Amino acid sequence: MADRKTPDSTKNSRDLTREPPRIPSRRGPTLAQREQRLAYFLLGPPSLFVLALILFPALWNFWLAFHKVRLLDLRRFAWWELEATVTNFITVFLHHDLWPALRATLLYSTGGTLLALLMGLGAAMMVHRRFRGSGLVRGAFLIPYIAPIVAVAFAWRFILNPRGVLMAGLLGAGILEQPINLLSQRPWAMISLVAFEGWRYFPFDFLFILARLQAIPEVFYEAAAVDGATPLQKFLYITLPQLKLVLATLFLLRFMWTFNKFDDVFLVTRGTAGTRVLTIKVYDFLIGEFNVGAGAAMAVFLFAVLGFLLWVYFKLVMRRAEQE
Amino acid sequence: MNRERIERATLRGLHGFGLLLFIFLVAFPFYWMVVASLKPLILLAMNPLDLWLTPGELTIRAFQEVWLQFRFGSYFANSAYVSALTVLLTVTLATFGAYTIARLRFRGRMFLSRSILAIYMFPAIVIAVPMYALYTNFGLRNDLHGLILIYLAQTLPVAIYMLHSYFKTLPPTLEEAGLIDGCSRLMVIRRITIPLSLPAIASVALYTFMIAWNEFLFAFLFLDSPSKFTLSRGIMQIADNVNVSQQLLMAAAVIATVPVIALFLIFERYLVRGLTAGAVKA
Secondary structure (H helix, E strand, O other): OHHHHHHHHHHHHHHHOOOOOOOOOOOOOOHHHHHHHHHHHHHHHHHHHHHHHHHHHHHHHHHHHOEOOOHHHHHHOOHHHOOEOOHHHHHHHHOOOHHHHHHHHHHHHHHHHHHHHHHHHHHHHHHHOOOOOHHHHHHHHOHHHHOOHHHHHHHHHHHHOOOOHHHHHHHHOOOOOOOOOOOOOOOHHHHHHHHHHHHHHHHHHHHHHHHHHOOOOHHHHHHHHHOOOOHHHHHHHHHHHHHHHHHHHHHHHHHHHHHOOOHHHHHHOOOOOOOOOHHHHHHHHHHHOOOHHHHHHHHHHHHHHHHHHHHHHHHHHHHHHHHO | OHHHHHHHHHHHHHHHHHHHHHHHHHHHHHHHHHHHHHOOHHHHHHOOOOOOOOHHHOOOHHHHHHHHOOOHHHHHHHHHHHHHHHHHHHHHHHHHHHHHHHHOOOOOHHHHHHHHHHHHHOOHHHHHHHHHHHHHHHOOOOOHHHHHHHHHHHHHHHHHHHHHHHHOOOOHHHHHHHHHOOOOHHHHHHHHHHHHOHHHHHHHHHHHHHHHHHOOHHHHHHOOOHHHOOHHHHHHHHHHOOOOOHHHHHHHHHHHHHHHHHHHHHHHHHHHHHHHOOOOOO
16 A cells, blocks of 8 residues: 555655755755755654664564573673574474464464454445434444453453353353353354454454445446446446455455454453464463563564465465556 | 346345344443443343343442542553653654655655555564563663553554645645745644644544553553553453452443543544545545
8 A cells, every 4th residue: 555655655745846956055055955854853753763662672573582581681691692592493393382373373363354354344335325324333333443452352251251141142042052161162262252353353444445435436336227237246346346455455454463463362362272373472482481582483483474474465466456 | 127126125134134233243342341330240140131221220339449449540540641642742743754754855755655554564562572671671661651652653653654645635735835935844834734634633643542542462561560550451450350340340441441432432533534544545
């Protein structure tokens, strides 16, 4: 998305301030030089924050991954004199549940992303055409996304509890005979987690799909109506192709974020019953074992897998979606 | 024609049903949260399906207890302080930063505007490991200001991206007129760009507030002493306490949820416009 915007942005600004004449002046810097100076001044502080608090830690993480560091070391002695080693990676790769964790991560992020995308598409289709109260419904649909994660996660935990309202309802209606522990029984824990992801993040997809839906020219549908297209045909042959790029982009973004997500898993299922994803493993190494090095190595592994998946996705999906 | 009529009827039915289902799914957890915070646990445990708010049964004792005994008053103040400062700093820095990227010419501009969103690649948990170590060394770990710095770094890229796509939709001629009339760049920003962009700025402020108010991971990892807890951290604290009932926990959840939803309902129009402005190409 960002890439495609930049070409016209440069053009705009060229139009705005034409190349100023380079006349040497006794009064100091040229207009262009002053502009450049101002730009660095204004962008300096935000760049510094991002550099110091995101890029630097992310890079330092690589260093930590190649050193045997425990939490206490970082406080006490000259940790920078430690020697490089690959022990952490050996610890990580030989760890008994690395592959189950990778599998759980893939299941969780693919399932959660797809469910949220489908729900977002459904919700957007339902409120696309205005009706009485549609503004209110649109606003209400965003609420799961803006509420504090801790609050909604605990509410879900109580609702899904074996003695909670959901089980009472299902048992009462005769759908189930025995209560199921949806949060700590395989495969229900993963299913609950994916359901939670769909519920919490569909508003994000909904927002962007709705914006794109409203930008589809009405004439397309009029032409189709003239040709005798049914509602389903209109959806399949006009709406969906028009939404292709936004759907592909949303899948990419949300997959990336879900893959990296820690809070939701930690709060909803605590990583039990087949939901121990890679980010939870990072946490286990860091806080559970005070092993900063192994935590960092795990994070590098996470990053590498995500990078590989993104690369594949760009090759296979994004390029095709953008070409059309 | 037959097929057309069948599809239309089916769609109408699906539309009504789907709408009700979605509204129920979205609203139910919040409604349940409120019921569980007001109804004594015994009543809810005896009959989990009775979710009516019967006036005689309700009590606000849980709220009083959480607010006074469990110090949620002070957690609320901490959350408010952290969020307010994050919003103030992010909005100020992002407005100037976004203007710079949208309008000024300087070396490295292309690179910056392309890499803003690449920040999303780094998961919070990856940042958390080194930051934990770094903050421990600098004594910033158990400190609300350390938290604010991290929130700033997390919100600035998105805020700059959102504002810069909005600024580019403004006609540059207005600013040129200002420049010709002898305004400096900073005056142009203050007198022309900011007044024209108030809706977008409001939406960035709301977005930043949401992030800072709701943030869980860093608050959970970094804050040790209860006097510094934010609401999210406070809820985790009482959740670990075996003596705390579901009712208390839900009262705390309601306290944490109400302010964001209230602000959202007030500023909703701006948020929706600002979030999607320029992000989705026609």
